[in-house]
Amino acid sequence: MSEEFAAGPRLAEFESARERVARVAEVTPLQTAGFISEILGSPVFLKCENLQRTGSYKIRGAYNRLSRLTEEEKARGVVAASAGNHAQGVAFAARELGIKATIFMPVGVPLPKLLATRGYGADVVLRGHTVEEPLRAAAEFAESTGSVLIPPFDHNDIIVGQGTLGLEILDQISDLDTIIVPIGGGGLISGVSSSIKQKLALEGRKVRVIGVQAANAAPYPLSIQNGYPTAIRTLPTIADGINVAKPGELNFAIIKETVDEIITVDDDLIARALLLLMERGKLVVEPAGAVGIAAILSGQITNAGNTVVILSGGNIDPLMLERVISHGLAASERYLKLRIPLPDRPGQLARTSALIAEANANVVEVLHTRHGNGMQFSQVVLELHIETRGPDHAEQVIQKLRDGGFEPTSVV
Structure with missing residues (x-):
């Protein structure tokens, strides 16, 4: 290995592993993504490991x-x-x-x-x-x-196997500038970054590698700052596939040397990314696999050039998918929850429904109650769940109700 890359497996190990891994792993598609390219301002390609056998790169x-x-x-x-x-x-x-x-x-x-x-x-x-x-x-x-x-990420053979994905990407795109990779323990990004950078170094070329962690489970930024793998206390995150409290030892050494930047994204952005991939890309991706798209939505990535985003997996429980879609709609302000105090007399529910209909919004759920703290004796509270077309439309709905004499407040 050249002195430039002292840590991790040699390029020959990755190339040898390709022959073994090819016995079982599919060559997954590298799809253009115009809907993401418009957001980033440069070409984006999706490496669809969510379509891999067993549903992920693992x-x-x-x-x-x-x-x-x-x-x-x-x-x-x-x-x-x-x-x-x-x-x-x-x-x-x-x-x-x-x-x-x-x-x-x-x-x-x-x-x-x-x-x-x-x-x-x-x-x-x-x-x-x-x-x-x-x-x-x-x-x-x-x-x-x-x-x-068999450890999930902190082993040379695991890193080498995951790194075959990097060589596969280079076969599919000749002019790669940036690659965005999810990070949990670090098995995928350490392998991909090492294999790609060594391969391109032989040609005198460079590539920018960006890792992405869920904000509630992000030990790598602190570990890089400290200079050694550091355990953190993680919080719940929808990206459970990358909820890891401490980097792998081998992975950390490679990442510290070869990864250019590590950023974090919150669950709202992850949910929005998953929803966007479903609606525009027709792709089912688990939350951990969508963090690269969330990073683009966050605006933290600029001057990226030709960019590959690895969609690392698609194994998502249908019940979780239902919750994440709802979360993504709310995060995109397309699912509005309003609480409206009303006089306790006939016709008030019909009036609010008519105003919402005039604003071209759709009510999907209604809760009507006389019970609650802070309510006057002659009041009821109406809680409405409303589908909208986005932030501007949501504000129009709220304003329409205010113009009609009501006092709606948003419910998180």
Whole structure:
């Protein structure tokens, strides 16, 4: 490896891994995205790993790691802990290689992910209610049975397998300027950044690599500032696939050297990005996979040139999808919740409905109650959930009600 890139695997390792990973991984599409290009002000391409086998890029690292086990290690079986994509990647890879797999998952894991993991032939053990509890259980299982523990990101073979995605992207676009990658523990971005930068360095070319974390689970900015992997206390986020409290050791070293910038995005932006991908791109993407689009929506990325955004996965529970869509509509001010105090006499509900109809908005839910703090004896409260066409239309609806003599307030 050149002195410029001291950390991480060599380019030859990534190129060798491509042959192994190609046995199971699809070459996923690189789609143009004019609707995102207009926002960024430069061409944007979507690398659709949400369409990958098992629904995410994770199959790459899992298969590369398992295929490099010795025959003795394969005979002992493998064990992993995951709430989703890593579990499915390991289970699928183990089935393809004829290896017994045991996967520890939290009790509350979404049913589609649980069924998919079992469907690939793994023995699934439900343990605990957080990711940490299955991790501990998997380590104990490995210790007691001799099974090989397959980590989700902090291993050279995992990094190399994920990095094959970078080489694939270079096959699909010859003039890449910027690549935007989701970050959890760092397995994907460390592999992609390392493989791409080493490959382009041979040609005397450079590329800008931007990592994106969910604001409620972002240990990398603090870790980069401190100079070493630093654990944080994460908060709940819809991007559960990248909710990791501490960077991987190997991943951090590569990222510190090869990633140009790391930014964070909040859940509102992530929900808006997911909704935009569904409406305009006709793509189902999990929240963790949509953070790159959220970063563009945030306005934090400029002067990007030809940009590839990795959509890292599409495994989203339908119930979660329903909630995220509602959240995205609200964040885009297309789903308006209003609370309106009314005199307790006939006809008031009809008057408000007529005014909303005149504003060309649609009421989807109504709550009418005489109970609540701060209400006068002769008052009722009307709570309306209204579909609008965006911020300007929402304000028109509110103004129409005010002009009609009502006092609506927005409900978060």
